[in-house]
Amino acid sequence: MATERVAIYPGSFDPLTLGHVDIMQRGSSLFDKIIVGVLKNVDKEPLFTVDERLAMIRDTFRGQDNVEADAFSGLLVDYAASRKATTIVRGVRAISDFEYEFQMALMNRRLAPTIETVFMMPAEEYSYVSSRLVKEVARLGGNIAGLVPKRVEKRLYERVRE
Amino acid sequence: MATERVAIYPGSFDPLTLGHVDIMQRGSSLFDKIIVGVLKNVDKEPLFTVDERLAMIRDTFRGQDNVEADAFSGLLVDYAASRKATTIVRGVRAISDFEYEFQMALMNRRLAPTIETVFMMPAEEYSYVSSRLVKEVARLGGNIAGLVPKRVEKRLYERVRE
Amino acid sequence: MATERVAIYPGSFDPLTLGHVDIMQRGSSLFDKIIVGVLKNVDKEPLFTVDERLAMIRDTFRGQDNVEADAFSGLLVDYAASRKATTIVRGVRAISDFEYEFQMALMNRRLAPTIETVFMMPAEEYSYVSSRLVKEVARLGGNIAGLVPKRVEKRLYERVRE
Amino acid sequence: MATERVAIYPGSFDPLTLGHVDIMQRGSSLFDKIIVGVLKNVDKEPLFTVDERLAMIRDTFRGQDNVEADAFSGLLVDYAASRKATTIVRGVRAISDFEYEFQMALMNRRLAPTIETVFMMPAEEYSYVSSRLVKEVARLGGNIAGLVPKRVEKRLYERVRE
Amino acid sequence: MATERVAIYPGSFDPLTLGHVDIMQRGSSLFDKIIVGVLKNVDKEPLFTVDERLAMIRDTFRGQDNVEADAFSGLLVDYAASRKATTIVRGVRAISDFEYEFQMALMNRRLAPTIETVFMMPAEEYSYVSSRLVKEVARLGGNIAGLVPKRVEKRLYERVRE
Amino acid sequence: MATERVAIYPGSFDPLTLGHVDIMQRGSSLFDKIIVGVLKNVDKEPLFTVDERLAMIRDTFRGQDNVEADAFSGLLVDYAASRKATTIVRGVRAISDFEYEFQMALMNRRLAPTIETVFMMPAEEYSYVSSRLVKEVARLGGNIAGLVPKRVEKRLYERVRE
Numbered sequence: 028m029a030t031e032r033v034a035i036y037p038g039s040f041d042p043l044t045l046g047h048v049d050i051m052q053r054g055s056s057l058f059d060k061i062i063v064g065v066l067k068n069v070d071k072e073p074l075f076t077v078d079e080r081l082a083m084i085r086d087t088f089r090g091q092d093n094v095e096a097d098a099f100s101g102l103l104v105d106y107a108a109s110r111k112a113t114t115i116v117r118g119v120r121a122i123s124d125f126e127y128e129f130q131m132a133l134m135n136r137r138l139a140p141t142i143e144t145v146f147m148m149p150a151e152e153y154s155y156v157s158s159r160l161v162k163e164v165a166r167l168g169g170n171i172a173g174l175v176p177k178r179v180e181k182r183l184y185e186r187v188r189e
Numbered sequence: 190m191a192t193e194r195v196a197i198y199p200g201s202f203d204p205l206t207l208g209h210v211d212i213m214q215r216g217s218s219l220f221d222k223i224i225v226g227v228l229k230n231v232d233k234e235p236l237f238t239v240d241e242r243l244a245m246i247r248d249t250f251r252g253q254d255n256v257e258a259d260a261f262s263g264l265l266v267d268y269a270a271s272r273k274a275t276t277i278v279r280g281v282r283a284i285s286d287f288e289y290e291f292q293m294a295l296m297n298r299r300l301a302p303t304i305e306t307v308f309m310m311p312a313e314e315y316s317y318v319s320s321r322l323v324k325e326v327a328r329l330g331g332n333i334a335g336l337v338p339k340r341v342e343k344r345l346y347e348r349v350r351e
Numbered sequence: 352m353a354t355e356r357v358a359i360y361p362g363s364f365d366p367l368t369l370g371h372v373d374i375m376q377r378g379s380s381l382f383d384k385i386i387v388g389v390l391k392n393v394d395k396e397p398l399f400t401v402d403e404r405l406a407m408i409r410d411t412f413r414g415q416d417n418v419e420a421d422a423f424s425g426l427l428v429d430y431a432a433s434r435k436a437t438t439i440v441r442g443v444r445a446i447s448d449f450e451y452e453f454q455m456a457l458m459n460r461r462l463a464p465t466i467e468t469v470f471m472m473p474a475e476e477y478s479y480v481s482s483r484l485v486k487e488v489a490r491l492g493g494n495i496a497g498l499v500p501k502r503v504e505k506r507l508y509e510r511v512r513e
Numbered sequence: 514m515a516t517e518r519v520a521i522y523p524g525s526f527d528p529l530t531l532g533h534v535d536i537m538q539r540g541s542s543l544f545d546k547i548i549v550g551v552l553k554n555v556d557k558e559p560l561f562t563v564d565e566r567l568a569m570i571r572d573t574f575r576g577q578d579n580v581e582a583d584a585f586s587g588l589l590v591d592y593a594a595s596r597k598a599t600t601i602v603r604g605v606r607a608i609s610d611f612e613y614e615f616q617m618a619l620m621n622r623r624l625a626p627t628i629e630t631v632f633m634m635p636a637e638e639y640s641y642v643s644s645r646l647v648k649e650v651a652r653l654g655g656n657i658a659g660l661v662p663k664r665v666e667k668r669l670y671e672r673v674r675e
Numbered sequence: 676m677a678t679e680r681v682a683i684y685p686g687s688f689d690p691l692t693l694g695h696v697d698i699m700q701r702g703s704s705l706f707d708k709i710i711v712g713v714l715k716n717v718d719k720e721p722l723f724t725v726d727e728r729l730a731m732i733r734d735t736f737r738g739q740d741n742v743e744a745d746a747f748s749g750l751l752v753d754y755a756a757s758r759k760a761t762t763i764v765r766g767v768r769a770i771s772d773f774e775y776e777f778q779m780a781l782m783n784r785r786l787a788p789t790i791e792t793v794f795m796m797p798a799e800e801y802s803y804v805s806s807r808l809v810k811e812v813a814r815l816g817g818n819i820a821g822l823v824p825k826r827v828e829k830r831l832y833e834r835v836r837e
Numbered sequence: 838m839a840t841e842r843v844a845i846y847p848g849s850f851d852p853l854t855l856g857h858v859d860i861m862q863r864g865s866s867l868f869d870k871i872i873v874g875v876l877k878n879v880d881k882e883p884l885f886t887v888d889e890r891l892a893m894i895r896d897t898f899r900g901q902d903n904v905e906a907d908a909f910s911g912l913l914v915d916y917a918a919s920r921k922a923t924t925i926v927r928g929v930r931a932i933s934d935f936e937y938e939f940q941m942a943l944m945n946r947r948l949a950p951t952i953e954t955v956f957m958m959p960a961e962e963y964s965y966v967s968s969r970l971v972k973e974v975a976r977l978g979g980n981i982a983g984l985v986p987k988r989v990e991k992r993l994y995e996r997v998r999e
Contacts, residue, residue, distance in 0.1 A: 032518075032543070053629055057518070057600060102815045114543060119632070125611055132634055133803035138817050143539055146605070146632035148618055151475045155295035167264045169300050194356075194381070215467055219356070219438060276381060281470070287449055294472055305377055308443070308470035310456055313961045317781035329750045331786050426977045457965035462979050479619035491588045493624050637799045641943035653912045655948050680842075680867070701953055705842070705924060762867060767956070773935055780958055791863055794929070794956035796942055 034114040034145075035107045037064040037099075041073045042179050043083045044161055046153035050118035051084075051094055053147050060093045062110055067100040074162060074186055087176050104139035115144045120154050162187070196276040196307075197269045199226040199261075203235045204341050205245045206323055208315035212280040213246075213256055215309050222255045224272055229262040236324060236348055249338050266301035277306045282316050324349070358438040358469075359431045361388040361423075365397045366503050367407045368485055370477035374442040375408075375418055377471050384417045386434055391424040398486060398510055411500050428463035439468045444478050486511070520600040520631075521593045523550040523585075527559045528665050529569045530647055532639035536604040537570075537580055539633055546579045548596055553586040560648060560672055573662050590625035601630045606640050648673070682762040682793075683755045685712040685747075689721045690827050691731045692809055694801035698766040699732075699742055701795050708741045710758055715748040722810060722834055735824050752787035763792045768802050810835070844924040844955075845917045847874040847909075851883045852989050853893045854971055856963035860928040861894075861904055863957050870903045872920055877910040884972060884996055897986050914949035925954045930964050972997070 036054055040047060040063070054061045065080050075083070077098045084096035099106040107115060115135065119125050125146075132144035149156075156174050165171050166187045171180055198216055202209060202225070216223045227242050237245070239260045246258035261268040269277060277297065281287050287308075294306035311318075318336050327333050328349045333342055360378055364371060364387070378385040389404050399407070401422045408420035423430040431439060439459065443449050449470075456468035473480075480498050489495050490511045495504055522540055526533060526549070540547045551566050561569070563584045570582035585592040593601060601621065605611050611632075618630035635642075642660050651657050652673045657666055684702055688695060688711070702709040713728050723731070725746045732744035747754040755763060763783065767773050773794075780792035797804075804822050813819050814835045819828055846864055850857060850873070864871045875890050885893070887908045894906035909916040917925060925945065929935050935956075942954035959966075966984050975981050976997045981990055 057629060057631070102812070102817050104817075119611075125605075129634065130803045130805070130808065133637055134808055134812065136634075137803075137822075138812065143543060144634065145543070148615065148622075148630065151478055151619055154475055154478070155292045155299075157292070160292065160296055164264070164296065164300070167267075169264045169266075174299075219467060219469070281449075287443075291472065295475055298472075305381060306472065307381070310453065310460075310468065313457055313964055316961055316964070317778045317785075319778070322778065322782055326750070326782065326786065329753075331750050331752075335785075426974070426979045428979075429977075454965045454967070454970065458970055458974065461965075461983075462974070479616045479623075481616075484616065484620055488588070488620065488624070493588045493590075497623075637802055640799055640802070641940045641947075643940070646940065646944055650912070650944065650948070653915075655912050655914075659947075705953060705955070767935075773929075777958065781961055784958075791867060792958065793867070796939065796946075796954065799943055 031059045032114070033060045033062065033110060033112040034058040034116045035062050035064050035103070035110065035112045036116045037066060037103050037106075039068060039071075039073070039158065040065055040080045040084065041075055041158050042080065042161070042175060042183055043087065044153070044156050044158055044175050044179075045173070046118065046120070046149045046156040048087060048176060049149040049153055050116065050147055051088070053149075054116045055091065055094050057147075058093075058114065058116075060095065061116065062112060063094065063096045064103070064106060065096065065098045067098050069100075075182075079182075083176070083179050083182070086178055102138065104135050104142055107142050108139060113142060115142060117144060117146050118149050119146045120149060120157075193221045193273075194276070195222045195224065195272060195274040196220040196278045197224050197226050197265070197272065197274045198278045199228060199265050199268075201230060201233075201235070201320065202227055202242045202246060203237055203320050204242065204323065204337060204345055205249065206315070206318050206320055206337050206341075207335070208280065208282070208311045208318040210249060210338060211311040211315055212278065212309055213250070215311075216278045217253065217256050219309075220255075220276065220278075222257065223278065224274060225256065225258045226265070226268060227258065227260045228265075229260050231262075237344075241344075245338070245341050245344070248340055264300065266297050266304055269304050270301060275304060277304060279306060279308050280311050281308045282311060282319075355383045355435075356438070357384045357386065357434060357436040358382040358440045359386050359388050359427070359434065359436045360440045361390060361427050361430075363390055363392060363395075363397070363482065364404045364408065365399055365482050366404065366485070366499060366507055367411065368477070368480050368482055368499050368503075369497070370442065370444070370473045370480040372411055372500060373473040373477055374440065374471055375412070377473075378440045379415065379418050382417075382438065382440075384419065385440065386436060387418065387420045388427070388430060389420065389422045391422050393424075399506075403506075407500070407503050407506070410502055426462065428459050428466055431466050432463065437466060439466060441468060441470050442473050443470045444473060444481075517545045517597075518600070519546045519548065519596060519598040520544040520602045521548050521550050521589070521596065521598045522602045523552060523589050523592075525554060525557075525559070525644065526551055526566045526570065527561055527644050528566065528647070528661060528669055529573065530639070530642050530644055530661050530665075531659070532604065532606070532635045532642040534573060534662060535635040535639055536602065536633055537574065539635075540602045541577065541580050544579075544600065544602075546581065547602065548598060549580065549582045550589070550592060551582065551584045552589075553584050555586075561668075565668075569662070569665050569668070572664055588624065590621050590628055593628050594625065599628060601628060603630060603632050604635050605632045606635060606643075679707045679759075680762070681708045681710065681758060681760040682706040682764045683710050683712050683751070683758065683760045684764045685714060685751050685754075687716060687719075687721070687806065688713055688728045688732065689723055689806050690728065690809070690823060690831055691735065692801070692804050692806055692823050692827075693821070694766065694768070694797045694804040696735055696824060697797040697801055698764065698795055699736070701797075702764045703739065703742050705795075706741075706762065706764075708743065709764065710760060711742065711744045712751070712754060713744065713746045715746050717748075723830075727830075731824070731827050731830070734826055750786065752783050752790055755790050756787065761790060763790060765792060765794050766797050767794045768797060768805075841869045841921075842924070843870045843872065843920060843922040844868040844926045845872050845874050845913070845920065845922045846926045847876060847913050847916075849876055849878060849881075849883070849968065850890045850894065851885055851968050852890065852971070852985060852993055853897065854963070854966050854968055854985050854989075855983070856928065856930070856959045856966040858897060858986060859959040859963055860926065860957055861898070863959075864926045865901065865904050867957075868903075868924065868926075870905065871926065872922060873904065873906045874913070874916060875906065875908045876913075877908050879910075885992075889992075893986070893989050893992070896988055912948065914945050914952055917952050918949065923952060925952060927954060927956050928959050929956045930959060930967075 081096045088094040243258045250256040412418040567582045574580040729744045736742040891906045898904040
């Protein structure tokens with residue numbers, strides 16, 4: 028009998044974009060379970076708290092049992108091992124992404140040789156969507172409909188106006 | 190009768206380099222008018238004020254009617270629309286530039302589908318010239334003649350010595 | 352009074368794709384006239400003759416006066432000069448494209464300093480569409496609807512079956 | 514109960530390298546079965562026949578039930594569907610690889626939206642190993658031990674000497 | 676009689692990695708002397724002081740006369756000239772490195788045309804090793820053995836725990 | 838006493854460009870001797886014979902004793918060893934160059950670990966000059982003055998007219 032295949036999709040998700048959601052959907056059809064790991068990064072000043080970000084993800088995947096949101100700190104590979112995940116999923120949108128991703132994946136392989144990293148592509152309509160750019164556009168009053176989930180859109184406008 | 194074709198060339202121009210001037214000259218021969226849009230970026234600590242940067246550009250293009258310098262804040266595409274510009278001009282020097290430029294251009298197209306971005310190349314002698322690098326060299330006492338306009342050169346040395 | 356601004360959009364167009372059409376439409380809104388220059392490349396074995404390719408382009412832009420299709424041989428900059436074009440338009444889809452395009456543009460600038468090259472982006476949905484790939488898919492019996500104009504689609508299937 | 518997850522790893526494998534073997538091993542731990550699809554490319558002049566290449570792969574994975582070698586022609590996504598594979602595995606070694614891979618993956622997604630492409634990295638020691646380069650080195654009498662499986666090494670030297 | 680060939684290998688070395696050591700060894704076989712120039716960068720907050728970093732390098736190259744560690748501030752090319760060095764050595768690991776390196780090398784050539792920059796590759800096993808990433812892994816409690824020299828390893832763990 | 842440092846600068850040089858000459862000059866100031874290795878490539882159809890190419894190089898470096906032109910076949914590292922060269926010099930103009938160069942350099946290092954590859958940059962004015970492009974421009978009647986040495990220019994025009 029096949030063992031359950033669990034993958035981690037790590038990130039900041041500050042906020043969740045439709046590019047992230049697209050990778051989560053694609054990943055959830057490849058693995059038995061995908062755990063979205065929200066990094067508790069103490070250094071940066073996030074727009075949304077970790078709890079708010081977890082709620083956004085859980086909200087979006089309500090009723091879809093094999094996508095789970097969780098927070099983690101420390102080394103990604105330690106977290107993956109603690110969750111019995113054997114795969115790390117990363118979305119790659121562009122060349123510059125890929126360089127950095129490659130470096131991280133090789134380091135993670137050294138730290139934990141049995142955990143594999145796989146790269147997946149979002150739909151091309153999300154090829155230019157990043158959390159950073161979406162926040163910037165929202166702050167300047169631009170329209171972000173179609174770039175983030177509907178509820179995230181509303182919360183993001185509220186937050187940047189505060 | 191042809192409508193007047195107006196283009197925006199946006200940037201920080203802190204300070205103006207000869208690479209920028211080169212793109213402005215090239216752009217001014219392609220369009221009826223080119224508006225150099227100096228971004229009022231509240232987050233960063235610039236070396237020169239927006240007014241100083243506008244003066245540098247106006248000084249350089251004195252007598253050349255179809256190059257205009259102006260300051261803007263907010264979304265670039267909103268500013269472009271308010272100035273009846275239909276094109277955004279961006280200089281591309283290298284691959285790493287291009288990645289970022291591509292992402293911004295696709296986002297701007299989503300925000301304003303009728304405003305087109307075109308990319309132009311500076312002369313190859315300016316392929317390594319950036320405002321950041323010019324400032325760094327000036328601070329360390331290096332020779333920046335031939336990288337910035339003559340008057341900018343003088344002002345830049347004065348400023349970094351303050 | 353403004354001089355008429357004429358641009359050349361050169362290529363093989365064997366066959367015309369919707370990515371090409373997208374660049375032609377965008378270019379035609381930036382310039383008074385865009386001349387699609389079909390290269391008579393004696394070295395390669397094209398799938399369609401130059402006349403067939405010209406017909407495909409003319410067919411697609413029937414009724415749109417400022418897009419003209421023409422064939423040329425020899426140096427692109429000589430052809431541009433003979434047509435009083437001051438700009439070369441190139442579509443850029445990806446990094447690898449851009450490298451080659453940059454090299455050609457710098458060479459063309461050396462050969463004819465007054466002719467400027469501008470780069471434009473197709474819609475992201477065409478970011479992976481090339482004549483070569485479309486031909487390959489058609490040969491293998493794949494569906495190319497939405498990648499080439501309707502009439503090109505029909506002719507391409509006929510041709511690869513011959 | 515989980516459905517069996519089958520992936521296709523397509524390529525020419527002319528000849529099989531240890532970089533390929535590395536990806537096959539990694540892939541075989543991610544999926545229930547990995548089918549190595551040897552492309553019958555009628556256009557090129559291969560060094561080894563399709564049957565010889567299939568034998569090399571089978572030889573290397575003897576006793577490892579979830580790696581299967583098979584030949585295919587036509588569209589990769591059609592072959593994948595016929596084998597009930599839901600994933601295409603591709604190894605990525607470098608930027609230039611990735612550009613091409615991205616283009617192919619987006620085209621394959623358009624042709625068959627339910628088949629997903631995932632990218633995996635070989636060990637960094639194989640980052641410069643390609644079939645083409647290995648053949649070139651062997652032809653010039655260089656040492657290819659450690660770049661291809663032992664038996665492939667012997668057969669490759671014999672073949673290039675013929 | 677040949678003049679002594681002296682090269683500078685500049686960097687922050689905060690901390691020294693085995694990737695740096697690899698380039699130093701390779702450089703020391705190409706030149707009569709290699710001076711490792713530790714940049715006194717006043718802007719950043721380093722983990723180790725300049726003196727600590729110099730000690731790490733000297734410790735590693737004890738008994739190897741043609742590798743010397745020294746600190747410098749100001750323009751690299753001025754420092755190189757003061758040390759009668761005619762070459763700058765830079766390690767290149769990846770594309771993104773190379774872009775930045777190219778820009779710096781062209782600027783340095785402009786500032787001092789007689790000083791040449793040469794690029795060398797570390798062993799592929801160090802292709803993903805950077806000071807920044809090593810510090811991050813150490814901070815999160817990961818294993819950095821084999822990425823930095825033995826003594827650096829011990830000191831790095833001590834420092835990040837402070 | 839320091840051993841003589843000999844470097845190989847390999848290539849096809851069909852024909853020699855001023856970009857090549859620039860790298861040769863730069864290399865000749867870094868090493869005691871630079872051997873320009875003209876590859877006898879039996880597969881391709883060159884424009885100039887190996888002897889003609891050797892003559893072009895010798896002609897250009899007449900009187901400069903430490904630049905020598907020689908032809909070779911077989912593995913580059915074997916040729917380097919036979920000439921007691923410890924370094925391979927390669928010019929890098931752009932990203933796409935660099936990818937391929939990196940792969941070759943890693944393979945050469947595996948084949949001969951004691952022979953080091955160093956990368957050097959030509960002057961930025963030659964950043965777009967390649968033998969292939971120069972030939973293409975000459976064939977189409979374009980002006981190649983300033984891209985190749987004077988005598989190569991004359992011979993190239995004669996050859997493409999034959």
